[in-house]
Amino acid sequence: MTKHKEFEELIQKCLDREITVDENISLQLHLSQCPDCSLFYNELVSAEKEIIDMVEVVPNHGFNEAVLARIKTKKVPAWAKIATVLGSAWVVSFLAFILIPASRDLFTRILFSSPSIVKAVAKIYFVGSTLARIVTPFAKSQLNPTLLVVSILLSVGMFIFFGKLFSKKETVWNT
Amino acid sequence: MRELEHEKDIIASAVEGDEHAYLSLLNSYKPRIFSYVLRTIRNYHDAEEITLDTFVRCFKSLKSFDRSKTFSTWIYTIAHNLTIDFLRKSRKHYEHLDDRPADEMEIADTKTKEPATDYDKQVKLSKIEQAMLQLAPIDREIVILFHKEEKTYQEISTILKIPETTIKTRLHRARLKLKELCTG
Numbered sequence: 001m002t003k004h005k006e007f008e009e010l011i012q013k014c015l016d017r018e019i020t021v022d023e024n025i026s027l028q029l030h031l032s033q034c035p036d037c038s039l040f041y042n043e044l045v046s047a048e049k050e051i052i053d054m055v056e057v058v059p060n061h062g063f064n065e066a067v068l069a070r071i072k073t074k075k076v077p078a079w080a081k082i083a084t085v086l087g088s089a090w091v092v093s094f095l096a097f098i099l100i101p102a103s104r105d106l107f108t109r110i111l112f113s114s115p116s117i118v119k120a121v122a123k124i125y126f127v128g129s130t131l132a133r134i135v136t137p138f139a140k141s142q143l144n145p146t147l148l149v150v151s152i153l154l155s156v157g158m159f160i161f162f163g164k165l166f167s168k169k170e171t172v173w174n175t
Numbered sequence: 176m177r178e179l180e181h182e183k184d185i186i187a188s189a190v191e192g193d194e195h196a197y198l199s200l201l202n203s204y205k206p207r208i209f210s211y212v213l214r215t216i217r218n219y220h221d222a223e224e225i226t227l228d229t230f231v232r233c234f235k236s237l238k239s240f241d242r243s244k245t246f247s248t249w250i251y252t253i254a255h256n257l258t259i260d261f262l263r264k265s266r267k268h269y270e271h272l273d274d275r276p277a278d279e280m281e282i283a284d285t286k287t288k289e290p291a292t293d294y295d296k297q298v299k300l301s302k303i304e305q306a307m308l309q310l311a312p313i314d315r316e317i318v319i320l321f322h323k324e325e326k327t328y329q330e331i332s333t334i335l336k337i338p339e340t341t342i343k344t345r346l347h348r349a350r351l352k353l354k355e356l357c358t359g
């Protein structure tokens with residue numbers, strides 16, 4: 001504390017970067033004449049300088065990578081999504097026809113006993129598994145109407161294809 | 176001014192997802208934000224977590240950032256908010272400045288002085304750093320934002336969400352306290 005409250009306030013104002021030109025002139029004049037205020041001013045200025053000079057600390061190595069890893073949303077290209085959905089739909093529906101029921105023997109036996117039932121069950125299974133394959137990835141990501149329409153159209157195509165394949169095999173096994 | 180324009184370009188690139196732009200922002204703000212948080216909470220590990228969260232939150236919501244405003248003020252606001260959240264969660268003392276007059280707060284500061292944490296032990300503290308630790312966390316923030324970051328009272332008011340007059344009063348007191356501690 002100094003004896004000159006008024007100049008003490010001006011010093012604070014100076015450090016606040018709010019002092020006017022005129023105020024600064026009068027302050028500097030006073031500082032040159034008053035050792036008390038001059039000391040007060042110098043001590044405050046040197047404390048400020050020390051604050052400015054405080055070293056900056058950095059976080060550990062790998063910080064940038066950690067931030068980037070957290071913000072990265074991997075962008076899967078549209079074609080890759082389509083390929084995955086339709087490819088898996090194709091594989092599952094094909095396998096459904098070939099492997100279900102469990103073995104081919106069983107499949108054939110049942111087929112001979114009541115072909116129409118098996119045919120119906122297999123078709124239902126195919127539709128179910130295909131739809132599940134298509135719908136699940138959609139449910140996980142966001143619903144893309146275009147992709148959905150394309151998938152359904154292709155599924156219908158596959159359905160007809162397997163249906164024809166099925167009836168051919170039936171003919172072969174029957175002979 | 177030119178620097179600010181350049182920063183605006185970087186932010187625009189970052190919004191587009193440019194990794195180099197993210198790194199550029201990280202490298203220019205990481206030491207400042209980390210030091211700011213560390214000096215407020217005085218724990219290296221927690222400061223690192225808060226700084227990480229600050230950048231993640233900042234980058235994720237970069238699209239919503241109003242580019243007519245100052246990026247620096249915005250990122251400091253995020254850092255300050257996360258710091259307060261942390262101090263609240265860990266139930267450490269933090270002042271709610273808007274509710275009480277400055278005199279009362281001064282008493283509260285001395286009563287609830289925080290125990291020394293690992294920051295004190297890890298870093299060989301300079302005289303000014305030791306003096307800074309004698310201030311309340313909020314005053315440390317004000318001092319750093321004003322003197323080190325050269326923020327205006329208006330910007331500090333935006334970051335800390337307290338009135339400019341309160342900031343000014345507290346800064347004047349903090350300066351005197353620091354002066355006493357450094358020279359005494």
Ligand SMILES: [Zn+2]
Binds near residue numbers: 002003004007038
């Ligand atoms: Zn004087």
